[in-house]
Amino acid sequence: MTLTLAQITDTHLLADASALLRGCPTWQTLQAVLEQVGDCQPDGLLLTGDLADRGDAVAYERLREAIAPFNRPTYWLPGNHDDVATAEQVFHAPWLQGPTANGLQSIDLGAWRLVLLNSVKAPARYGEGELSPALLTALTDTLSTHSAQPTAIALHHHPVPTGIDWLDQIQVQNATDLWAILDRQPQVRVVVCGHIHLDLHHRHQRPAADPIAVYGTPSTGLQLKHPNPAPDHHRPGFRLLTLNDDGSHGTRVVRVGE
Numbered sequence: 001m002t003l004t005l006a007q008i009t010d011t012h013l014l015a016d017a018s019a020l021l022r023g024c025p026t027w028q029t030l031q032a033v034l035e036q037v038g039d040c041q042p043d044g045l046l047l048t049g050d051l052a053d054r055g056d057a058v059a060y061e062r063l064r065e066a067i068a069p070f071n072r073p074t075y076w077l078p079g080n081h082d083d084v085a086t087a088e089q090v091f092h093a094p095w096l097q098g099p100t101a102n103g104l105q106s107i108d109l110g111a112w113r114l115v116l117l118n119s120v121k122a123p124a125r126y127g128e129g130e131l132s133p134a135l136l137t138a139l140t141d142t143l144s145t146h147s148a149q150p151t152a153i154a155l156h157h158h159p160v161p162t163g164i165d166w167l168d169q170i171q172v173q174n175a176t177d178l179w180a181i182l183d184r185q186p187q188v189r190v191v192v193c194g195h196i197h198l199d200l201h202h203r204h205q206r207p208a209a210d211p212i213a214v215y216g217t218p219s220t221g222l223q224l225k226h227p228n229p230a231p232d233h234h235r236p237g238f239r240l241l242t243l244n245d246d247g248s249h250g251t252r253v254v255r256v257g258e
């Protein structure tokens with residue numbers, strides 16, 4: 001058995017559906033991405049933050065209406081552009097699950113466990129991320145309780161460097177605290193993030209366990225340019241993450257137009 005999640009990230013929707021964000025029609029590009037998501041028939045959706053560019057309720061409402069027809073469980077977490085309280089209000093539905101007051105949500109997917117982390121730092125100077133002490137304690141607790149279940153962690157900010165200096169200044173500021181926990185939890189196999197607007201694969205080596213695969217994912221709208229860009233790096237996209245019952249996983253980025 002396998003379970004496939006579609007990671008949709010950094011939609012940056014605006015109050016006006018026809019408005020451009022630095023030249024990008026984010027609502028139109030999202031619709032094009034969602035068409036391709038539909039073709040892939042995922043079992044669930046994973047929204048990893050910066051869902052509304054300026055935290056407008058109408059933008060969250062439009063996103064909720066756009067994904068409702070998938071009729072799939074949907075997991076979400078906020079990014080630095082989001083208004084967390086507004087998003088929580090709009091996403092208050094049985095099929096939508098996000099972090100609770102301690103910043104964490106732990107979801108039983110069957111063979112696998114999915115843990116959502118709220119990495120938004122408030123206030124932040126430049127959109128940098130942080131994991132609060134309460135969240136780190138809750139993360140240790142949930143991983144210790146479910147130590148036999150292969151686990152994927154999702155958060156907005158990247159916990160590993162991309163090699164792009166300005167971007168790495170706004171990553172998770174206390175990423176070493178996160179890795180200190182994950183290094184002691186062999187069942188954690190995957191970390192996925194948004195925030196970087198590009199496709200990133202990284203292997204985090206651990207002293208006493210297999211490496212953790214770390215994936216960053218293209219935005220559904222605006223893309224950043226990696227120092228070594230793939231030929232299609234400019235195209236909006238999403239990530240498919242396939243979680244197998246035996247604890248292995250597969251993943252690939254799907255871009256609009258493929």
Ligand SMILES: [Fe+2]
Nearest residue numbers: 010050079195
């Ligand atoms: Fe973003």
